Amino acid sequence: ESGGACRERAAMAAPTRLLEWVFAVYFLSHIPITLMIDLQALLPGAGIYPESLTELLQWYAVTFRDPMMIQPPEWFKSFVFCEAFLQMPFFPIAAYAFLKGGCKWIRTPAIIYSSHVATTLFPIIAHILFHDFSKSEHLGPQTQRERLILLSVYAPYLLIPLLILFTMLYSRQYNHVEKRKKK
Numbered sequence: 001e002s003g004g005a006c007r008e009r010a011a012m013a014a015p016t017r018l019l020e021w022v023f024a025v026y027f028l029s030h031i032p033i034t035l036m037i038d039l040q041a042l043l044p045g046a047g048i049y050p051e052s053l054t055e056l057l058q059w060y061a062v063t064f065r066d067p068m069m070i071q072p073p074e075w076f077k078s079f080v081f082c083e084a085f086l087q088m089p090f091f092p093i094a095a096y097a098f099l100k101g102g103c104k105w106i107r108t109p110a111i112i113y114s115s116h117v118a119t120t121l122f123p124i125i126a127h128i129l130f131h132d133f134s135k136s137e138h139l140g141p142q143t144q145r146e147r148l149i150l151l152s153v154y155a156p157y158l159l160i161p162l163l164i165l166f167t168m169l170y171s172r173q174y175n176h177v178e179k180r181k182k183k
Helices: 003-036 051-063 074-087 090-100 104-130 144-154 156-170
Strands: none
Touching: 003 074, 003 090, 003 156, 074 090, 074 104, 090 104, 104 144, 104 156, 144 156
């Protein structure tokens, strides 16, 4: 193989490698966020979490006007349940695969994960944009600006999974089909 072909392949792989690092950081950061913050929506007032973490959740909910985390609707709890029991076990596996890079075996699980997460984010985003929070017990976004600020908190959890999905579907590194030799 010529040096030019090697450099060309390396240049094509560089953007994918950068994305793999972004994905690895996303999954690594998702582990403590899920364990320390998100799961509080399933276990409110259970005395499981230290006061500092419950105060952090309260601060977040007030600052970003997110009543879903303080008093989650049942549909939202179902998403957090999926995060805890379906997604959480996947986070360290995905982090490992993307840190290592080029692990083709992660393609199908990453497609399943990213499709699932992106699908759950659409009702959350619709709720943020269109729900009448004036009837909420806990303060929700009242203005369009406040809705957009809260949306900006959830947006990465839609955008990065979509980026993972498109990378798995369209990157030559993950979607390479080997051609069989004709006899």
